[in-house]
């Protein structure tokens with residue numbers, strides 16, 4: 066179907082055409098156009114993601130055999146710390162909201178830009194500065210941080226490595242996240258086009274809205290917590306030191322009060338992407354629009370109350386363990402509501418298996434596996450067995466990479482043709498998807514099994530009995546790695562040389578498909594008036 070919409074001539078370059086006030090690089094890093102800022106985010110996030118992937122491949126290479134394979138233990142500790150910090154704070158948290166939220170949110174609601182364009186640019190600058198500091202922590206001070214991305218005390222206070230700079234970097238990155246959230250909340254409230262009622266918001270916008278509230282309310286807690294670690298390191302305040310009346314468990318509470326909700330900052334926008342993509346490729350209105358929209362808010366609210374499930378083995382009262390476990394299971398309900406509604410949307414749909422849908426379907430399957438293994442961790446009795454093993458590493462890669470990562474890939478295959486006006490090679494995209502899907506499961510399923518057998522995480526070495534499964538995982542990481550690099554190669558080639566596409570290559574009914582590809586600087590030639598819902602293909606004249 067899509068090919069029939071392709072146009073023969075090269076696209077008008079829209080907002081990508083350099084403007085007069087600045088030229089070259091400056092026309093990007095000083096731009097207040099939300100689409101340019103979105104692309105700045107996108108390409109910087111992709112760069113960090115590929116760096117993180119390379120580190121992941123190196124971690125797996127070291128674990129190919131017991132004992133030393135390629136690096137010393139201290140280097141290994143630095144590698145998984147940097148891998149975690151990059152993947153969490155530089156890729157998965159800002160990934161979808163900052164890159165794709167900026168690219169499409171204003172267009173989807175019919176606005177010319179976000180509410181505070183300069184603040185938006187500041188957010189990106191803070192992201193870039195924070196990222197530079199995080200990378201700088203490798204080469205300065207007492208050497209690369211070795212605490213893992215969670216910065217647990219007392220180790221993070223005692224280690225002589227450069228934790229202070231890394232913690233400060235995360236503090237700065239938090240500001241970036243908060244400013245993006247504030248901008249989106251205001252934009253969604255104040256800038257919708259005539260006719261764009263709350264009941265007509267695309268589900269991606271609903272998910273960004275729920276996410277933005279978590280960003281604004283929860284991120285300051287992380288900032289304060291890491292600032293306290295910094296103060297403790299510099300001044301020895303003793304807040305977390307029991308010999309001075311402090312409490313290391315308090316750090317864990319504070320850290321997870323942010324970092325569990327952060328899981329929803331990561332995954333809700335991903336769910337929004339999936340909710341937008343499935344109706345388009347099933348050529349059916351979203352089943353249960355209201356339930357999907359409300360479940361985003363329910364997940365954000367309930368998900369903010371479950372942080373204690375990270376601390377079942379840290380020493381909490383039995384009553385606290387019981388309550389946190391129960392609440393954890395409650396979050397499964399709105400998550401399942403979404404999955405059921407996606408599947409119901411696909412049911413009897415006229416399905417085209419284009420690359421965005423392939424990634425969306427992988428999201429559903431892999432995220433479901435991640436969620437179900439999450440219940441194993443949410444039940445205290447089974448958590449005691451697998452806590453801090455590779456089972457946990459398998460679980461969170463299934464949710465974060467299998468979930469949000471796949472949604473990020475789905476989003477870029479869905480929206481980049483709109484932004485650049487050109488299409489990548491769909492066959493190569495499908496092959497890359499296949500490699501990613503197979504490699505992913507070989508890698509992380511092996512980790513889960515070896516974790517259940519008792520292999521702890523964050524360990525440099527292991528007993529010979531675990532060798533087979535570790536080798537299998539490492540081979541999986543190669544397949545996955547090849548798939549990832551092939552995917553980006555194809556995408557980059559497509560943005561420069563791909564076939565020009567028309568305004569609406571997929572046949573979507575949301576507003577971004579009514580403007581040209583690439584969109585003009587102010588998004589629409591004629592201010593849009595919204596007359597139908599986001600998945601009403603009939604009213605949009607597409608079906």
Ligand code: HEM
Pocket residue numbers: 117118121122124125145146148149150152153157212213214215458462465466470522523524542545546
């Ligand atoms: C090719 C891709 C990847 C590979 C091969 C890989 C591999 C690994 C391995 C082996 C570990 C375990 C280290 C340990 O606990 O001993 C790990 C940890 C981790 N990974 Fe990945 N990973 C990949 C992608 C990702 C992605 C996309 C994300 C985020 C969405 C991610 C987030 C994390 C985090 C947060 C940790 C924990 C680090 C820590 O314990 O401090 N990884 N990864």
Ligand SMILES: [Cu+2]
Pocket residue numbers: 324325328371372374375
């Ligand atoms: Cu959690």
